[in-house]
Amino acid sequence: MIRWHRGLVLAALVALVSVTPPPAKAQARTWTVVAGGLTRDGSVWSNAFHPRGVDVTVGDVVEWQFAGFHNVAFAGGGKLPPLVVTQDKSAYLNPQVAFPVGSAEYDGQGYRNSGVPPEDPQVWASQQHRYRLRFTKPGTYVYTCIVHGPAMSGVVRVHPQGTPLPRDPAGALQQGLEEQRATLQAGQRALARLRPEARGGSVRIAMVGDGQRGYSLMRFTRTPLVVRRGTTVTWEIQDPFEIHTVTFVGTEKVPPFVIPQMQTGGPPKLLLNPKVAAPTPHREYAGSGYVNSGILVPLGAPGPRTYSLRFTRSGTYTYWCPIHAMLGMKGTIIVQ
Ligand SMILES: [Cu+2]
Incomplete structure (x- = not known):
C-alpha cells in the first residue's frame, strides 16, 4: 500500500509540474546608463552619468554606453587606483583605469573597471563603446569615473528580487536622456555667458565647469580676444572635472596628449606626452615658438590652476x- 501511495504521489507531482508554469522567477533585465554626452560641435561636455542613480533588482545587468572619454570604476571595498602612474620619470595613464579589470559580475567586493573608449569623437557620438555588469547582491553601489574624479559619480541601487522599482528600463533611460539634455543645456547657457574679464592691464579667461550641473566647457572664449600690446592674459581653471593646457605651437603641429607605446604580449603603455604635460619657462609671448602652460588641474586637485603670459608683439595668435x-x-588672441 505504501509503495502504491508513493507511486501515486510521484505521478501526481509529475502531472503538476507538466501543467504549471515554472515558479515566478523575475526575468533579469538590462538597464542603460549613458556616461557623459557632448554637443555636436564638441563645445559642451557632460561629466555626469545619466541617470545618476538607477534602481535594479538582483540578477539585473547595467550597461553603460560611453558618450565621451570616461570610465566606470567600482572600488569594491578598496581604494580606487590613481589616474596616472609614473615609471622612470615618465607619466602614464594607469592601465588599471584605461583597460577593463574584473569579472562581469559584481557583489560589492573587488575592483571592477570598464576601461576607457578610444579617443575618437565619432565613437563617443555613436556610443558604440559599452560596458556591462551583472549585480548579484542587494546593496547601494557608488561608482566613479576616475578620469574626471569624484565629482563624476553615479550609483546603482540593487534591490532584492520582487521589489517594486520606481522605473522600468525604458523609463530609466528616458530619465537619463532628460538629465543629459538638462546638463548640456545648462552648459550651453554658460557658454553663451562666457566672457573674458578685463581688469586694469590684464585679462582673465576662465575655463569653466559646474560640478552640480555636471558639465565642462571645451572652449576658452567664444570669439577672438582683442588686447593691447603689453597686456597680461591669465587663464584660470574653474572646473571640478577637467585638466587643460594653454599651448601656442608656433610652426609645429598640435602634439598628441597620449602616445601609445606598443608592448609585446600586452596592452600598449599610454605615455602622457611630456611636451604637453610639462610647462615651458615662458612668461611672455613674442609671437612665435612653442609656449606651453603644462597641465592645469581641476578645482580641488593639487597643482597649478592658472597660467599667465604677457603679449609683447602685435599679431593674431591661435592657441590650443x-x-x-x-x-x-x-x-584666438589678437594683439594690437
Ligand atoms: Cu582641455
Missing part, C-alpha cells in the same frame, strides 16, 4: 588645449 583639440578647444 592639445588634450581637447579633437573637440575644437582652441582660442
Whole structure:
C-alpha cells in the first residue's frame, strides 16, 4: 500500500509540474546608463552619468554606453587606483583605469573597471563603446569615473528580487536622456555667458565647469580676444572635472596628449606626452615658438590652476588645449 501511495504521489507531482508554469522567477533585465554626452560641435561636455542613480533588482545587468572619454570604476571595498602612474620619470595613464579589470559580475567586493573608449569623437557620438555588469547582491553601489574624479559619480541601487522599482528600463533611460539634455543645456547657457574679464592691464579667461550641473566647457572664449600690446592674459581653471593646457605651437603641429607605446604580449603603455604635460619657462609671448602652460588641474586637485603670459608683439595668435583639440578647444588672441 505504501509503495502504491508513493507511486501515486510521484505521478501526481509529475502531472503538476507538466501543467504549471515554472515558479515566478523575475526575468533579469538590462538597464542603460549613458556616461557623459557632448554637443555636436564638441563645445559642451557632460561629466555626469545619466541617470545618476538607477534602481535594479538582483540578477539585473547595467550597461553603460560611453558618450565621451570616461570610465566606470567600482572600488569594491578598496581604494580606487590613481589616474596616472609614473615609471622612470615618465607619466602614464594607469592601465588599471584605461583597460577593463574584473569579472562581469559584481557583489560589492573587488575592483571592477570598464576601461576607457578610444579617443575618437565619432565613437563617443555613436556610443558604440559599452560596458556591462551583472549585480548579484542587494546593496547601494557608488561608482566613479576616475578620469574626471569624484565629482563624476553615479550609483546603482540593487534591490532584492520582487521589489517594486520606481522605473522600468525604458523609463530609466528616458530619465537619463532628460538629465543629459538638462546638463548640456545648462552648459550651453554658460557658454553663451562666457566672457573674458578685463581688469586694469590684464585679462582673465576662465575655463569653466559646474560640478552640480555636471558639465565642462571645451572652449576658452567664444570669439577672438582683442588686447593691447603689453597686456597680461591669465587663464584660470574653474572646473571640478577637467585638466587643460594653454599651448601656442608656433610652426609645429598640435602634439598628441597620449602616445601609445606598443608592448609585446600586452596592452600598449599610454605615455602622457611630456611636451604637453610639462610647462615651458615662458612668461611672455613674442609671437612665435612653442609656449606651453603644462597641465592645469581641476578645482580641488593639487597643482597649478592658472597660467599667465604677457603679449609683447602685435599679431593674431591661435592657441590650443592639445588634450581637447579633437573637440575644437582652441582660442584666438589678437594683439594690437
Ligand atoms: Cu582641455
